């Protein structure tokens with residue numbers, strides 16, 4: 037085998053090796069297929085977590101827990117209204133979030149409380 041063929045083979049081996057490694061890495065990085073929830077929602081993390089906490093269980097000087105008797109007994113309309121128009125120290129998000137984003141949060145809060 038001449039040296040040209042040998043280096044060609046080496047290149048092929050290297051390519052195959054890198055392909056295998058990157059496939060393995062891609063597979064490892066694939067997020068575990070778990071349904072998205074309130075605290076993993078990017079809008080929640082950006083706009084709500086600073087007051088309601090990373091785990092949605094509230095913060096002392098911020099907002100109350102969103103996993104509560106109160107939120108679970110509130111209707112979707114109530115929740116939508118509070119998020120859209122604010123309440124007390126809770127700011128309104130009507131101009132900040134789209135109605136689809138608010139709707140998604142309402143759904144996620146309901147789901148979080150249904151558990």
Ligand code: HEC
Nearest residue numbers: 083084087098099100106107115118123124125126127141
């Ligand atoms: C500046 C702090 C702050 C931010 C930011 C904030 N909240 Fe609130 N939130 C509050 C406070 C304070 C209350 C309690 C209001 C009251 O009952 O007077 C509240 C109440 C609520 C309630 C009603 C809970 C209950 O027990 O009555 C919901 C639902 C809610 N917030 C959802 C959200 C969502 C969703 C976001 C993000 C889009 C958000 N909040 C962002 C402070 C905040």
